[in-house]
Amino acid sequence: MSVKHVDVRQAHALQSDEGYTYVDVRSTPEYxxxxxxxxxxVPLLHLDPATRQMVPNPDFLAVMQASHAPDAKLLIGCQMxxxxxxxxxxxxAAGYTDVSNVAGGFGGARNRMTGEVMNEGWAxxxxxxxxxxxxxxxYAELRQRADK
Numbered sequence: 001m002s003v004k005h006v007d008v009r010q011a012h013a014l015q016s017d018e019g020y021t022y023v024d025v026r027s028t029p030e031y032x033x034x035x036x037x038x039x040x041x042v043p044l045l046h047l048d049p050a051t052r053q054m055v056p057n058p059d060f061l062a063v064m065q066a067s068h069a070p071d072a073k074l075l076i077g078c079q080m081x082x083x084x085x086x087x088x089x090x091x092x093a094a095g096y097t098d099v100s101n102v103a104g105g106f107g108g109a110r111n112r113m114t115g116e117v118m119n120e121g122w123a124x125x126x127x128x129x130x131x132x133x134x135x136x137x138x139y140a141e142l143r144q145r146a147d148k
Contacts, residue, residue, distance in 0.1 A: 002092065003089060003092050003099050003100065004099070004101070005101050005103050006075070007102075008103075008105075008119075008121060008127060009120075011075045012122075012125075012127045012128075018073065020073040020074065020075045020100070021068065021073065022040070022102070023040050023068070023074055023075065023087075024036065024039040024041050024042075024077055024078070025043060025076060025077070026043065026079055027046060028139050029047070030106075031139070032131070033131065034106070035131075036106065036127065037127075037128035037129060037134075038130075038134050038137070039130075039134055040134060041134075041142070042142055043060070044060055045057060060090070061090060061091075061094055062146045063145070064091060064096075065094070065146070067142045067145050068096075070095045070096050071096075074096065074099050075100050075102050076099060076100065076102060077101075077102035078106070079106055080104065080108065080119070081101065081102065081119060084101050102122075104122070105119075106122045107123060107124075108121025108123075
C-alpha cells in the first residue's frame with residue numbers, strides 16, 4: 001500500500017473530522033516540548049546519551065503494532081517531514097493500509113539555501129498544540145502495550 005502525503009491543514013481536518021490518529025515520531029523530549037493536540041508519541045529515533053547521536057528505535061514497529069491496528073487511520077508526523085516519511089514507509093511495508101505522511105510536520109520545512117518555507121508546520125499554522133502527553137498516548141504508555 002502506498003503512503004499518502006498531506007499538509008498540516010489537511011492532517012488536522014482528517015484528525016478532527018475523520019478520526020485519524022496523529023503519531024508523532026519525534027524523540028520523546030521533542031514531543032514533550034509541544035506536539036499536535038491528541039498526538040501519540042512513538043519515536044523513530046532515540047538520542048544515544050553516550051554518543052549524542054540519534055539512533056534507530058529498535059522497538060518502533062513493535063510498539064506501533066501493539067498500539068494501532070493495520071487498518072488504523074494514521075497521520076505520521078515529525079519536525080519537518082523526513083523522519084515521518086521514513087516511518088510511514090516502514091508502516092506501509094509492514095501492512096498498514098491507511099498511512100499519511102504529514103509534510104511540514106510540527107515545525108515546518110524550509111529551503112536550506114534560502115530559508116523559504118516549503119511546507120508549513122503545525123505550530124506555524126496555528127493548529128492546536130499541547131505540551132502535556134495525550135492520555136494513553138505517551139511513549140511510555142504505548143511501550144507498555146508492546147511489552148505485554
